[in-house]
Amino acid sequence: MKSLSTITKLSKLAVLGAGLLATPVAAQEQTEFNVAWSIYVGWMPWGYAEDTGIVDRWAEQYGITINVTQFNDYVESINQYTAGAYDAVTVTNMDALSIPAAGGIDTTAVIVGDFSAGNDVVFLKDAQSVADIEGRRVNLVEFSVSHYLLARALDSVGLSERDVSVVNTADPDMVGAFQTDDVDALVTWNPMVSEIAALPDAVPVFDSSMVPGEIIDLMVANTDVLSANPDFGNALAGIWYETVILMASDTPEGAEARAAMGAVSGTDQAGFEAQMAATQLFAEPADAVAFTSSPDLGKTMDLVREFLFDKGLLTPNATSSDAVGIELPDGTILGDPNNVRFRFTTEFMQMAADGAL
Incomplete structure (x- = not known):
C-alpha cells in the first residue's frame, strides 16, 4: 500500500x-x-x-x-x-x-x-503458515496499513501483537532488509511485494485478499x-x-x-x-x-x-x-x-x- x-x-x-x-x-x-x-x-x-x-x-x-x-x-x-x-x-x-x-x-x-485484494502481503522465511510468525521480529512501516494487516493476520490464528515484536522499517528498505539474515518476517505493499515474492526464500502467508474490502x-x-x-x-x-x-x-x-x-x-x-x-x-x-x-x-x-x-x-x-x-x-x-x-x-x-x- x-x-x-x-x-x-x-x-x-x-x-x-x-x-x-x-x-x-x-x-x-x-x-x-x-x-x-x-x-x-x-x-x-x-x-x-x-x-x-x-x-x-x-x-x-x-x-x-x-x-x-x-x-x-x-x-x-x-x-x-x-x-x-x-x-x-x-x-x-x-x-x-x-x-x-x-x-x-x-x-x-x-x-x-x-x-486491496493481494497488494499487501505478510512474508515469512522457513514457514508454512501465518502461525509460524509467533515470536518473530516483524519488519513493517509502523501504524500503516501494513501494521493493520499484521493485526488481522495475527487475529486469524488466535495471536496478538504481544506475540511478536514490530520493527519500524522504511518502505524503500523493505526489499533489501528481507535479503539479510536478520529479517525473517515482513509486511509490505506493492510494488515491493512483487520484488520480494520473486526471492527464493519468501513465503507469503497472509495477504489483503484474505480480508477483502478492508x-x-x-x-x-x-x-x-x-x-x-x-x-x-x-x-x-x-x-x-x-x-x-x-x-x-x-x-x-x-x-x-x-x-x-x-x-x-x-x-x-x-x-x-x-x-x-x-x-x-x-x-x-x-x-x-x-x-x-x-x-x-x-x-x-x-x-x-x-x-x-x-x-x-x-x-x-x-x-x-x-x-x-x-x-x-x-x-x-x-x-x-x-x-x-x-x-x-x-x-x-x-x-x-x-x-x-
Missing part, C-alpha cells in the same frame, strides 16, 4: 493536535480547486487524467478549474490536505480517519475507487467545500469514471493507458497489470455504489477505528473508539454523533451510474 515511511506515533499525534487547534473557516462557493494524489496502482488514473486533458475537460463542463498535483510523499499529501492547502486527496480509509478526520477536518469519501482506496474531499460546491464532486466523479473505464478496457487505448500509468509508477505495462490483478477496482460506478452501501462497510470501519484507538491514533485524548464519528451512506453513525468527521456518500458515484453527470 502507500508509503508511510515518515510516520511515527509522535508525528501522527502532532498532526492531530495541529488539526484540533485549527480555527474552522466556513467554506464558500469557489471556482478553483486543488487535488493531491500519490503513486499507487489505484490512484494512477488521476495523473493520467491530468496528463491527457480529461481533468480539464470535466472541469470546463462545470465552469471550474481543477489543479491536480502529484506528491511523492503520501503522508505529506494528507498533511497538506489536512492543513487546508488542498480540497481533496487520495487516501486509504484508515488514514482518512486517523489524520484529517481525527484532526478535526470534516472529510467525505467522494469516490470509493478500489480495495483496505480501501478513496478520493476524499473537505466536506464543507464539497457542500458549498457540489459541482466539484460531480467533476471528480466524471474524471474518475471516464479514466478508469478506459484503463480497464481491453482495447489498444486501454493498453496504452496502462503502459503510461506503469511508466509513471516505475514499472511497465505488464508490471502495472500485475498490480491491477491484486486490486479490486470499481471501474463501474454501480459496483462502487453497491460496495459502499453494503453493511460490510460499517463492519470494516469498526475494525479500523478499534485498531486506531488501540494504537493511540484517534486524537490524543480519546477514551474509546467512539471519539470520532463516522457517517455511513444510510445515515448510520459509528461513534460520537456530535463529532462526525468522516463520511461516506454514494451521491456522486450514483450520479455517474445514472448517467446524470
Whole structure:
C-alpha cells in the first residue's frame, strides 16, 4: 500500500493536535480547486487524467478549474490536505480517519475507487503458515496499513501483537532488509511485494485478499467545500469514471493507458497489470455504489477505528473508539454523533451510474 515511511506515533499525534487547534473557516462557493494524489496502482488514473486533458475537460463542463498535483510523499499529501492547502486527496480509509478526520477536518469519501485484494502481503522465511510468525521480529512501516494487516493476520490464528515484536522499517528498505539474515518476517505493499515474492526464500502467508474490502482506496474531499460546491464532486466523479473505464478496457487505448500509468509508477505495462490483478477496482460506478452501501462497510470501519484507538491514533485524548464519528451512506453513525468527521456518500458515484453527470 502507500508509503508511510515518515510516520511515527509522535508525528501522527502532532498532526492531530495541529488539526484540533485549527480555527474552522466556513467554506464558500469557489471556482478553483486543488487535488493531491500519490503513486499507487489505484490512484494512477488521476495523473493520467491530468496528463491527457480529461481533468480539464470535466472541469470546463462545470465552469471550474481543477489543479491536480502529484506528491511523492503520501503522508505529506494528507498533511497538506489536512492543513487546508488542498480540497481533496487520495487516501486509504484508515488514514482518512486517523489524520484529517481525527484532526478535526470534516472529510467525505467522494469516490470509493478500489480495495486491496493481494497488494499487501505478510512474508515469512522457513514457514508454512501465518502461525509460524509467533515470536518473530516483524519488519513493517509502523501504524500503516501494513501494521493493520499484521493485526488481522495475527487475529486469524488466535495471536496478538504481544506475540511478536514490530520493527519500524522504511518502505524503500523493505526489499533489501528481507535479503539479510536478520529479517525473517515482513509486511509490505506493492510494488515491493512483487520484488520480494520473486526471492527464493519468501513465503507469503497472509495477504489483503484474505480480508477483502478492508483496505480501501478513496478520493476524499473537505466536506464543507464539497457542500458549498457540489459541482466539484460531480467533476471528480466524471474524471474518475471516464479514466478508469478506459484503463480497464481491453482495447489498444486501454493498453496504452496502462503502459503510461506503469511508466509513471516505475514499472511497465505488464508490471502495472500485475498490480491491477491484486486490486479490486470499481471501474463501474454501480459496483462502487453497491460496495459502499453494503453493511460490510460499517463492519470494516469498526475494525479500523478499534485498531486506531488501540494504537493511540484517534486524537490524543480519546477514551474509546467512539471519539470520532463516522457517517455511513444510510445515515448510520459509528461513534460520537456530535463529532462526525468522516463520511461516506454514494451521491456522486450514483450520479455517474445514472448517467446524470
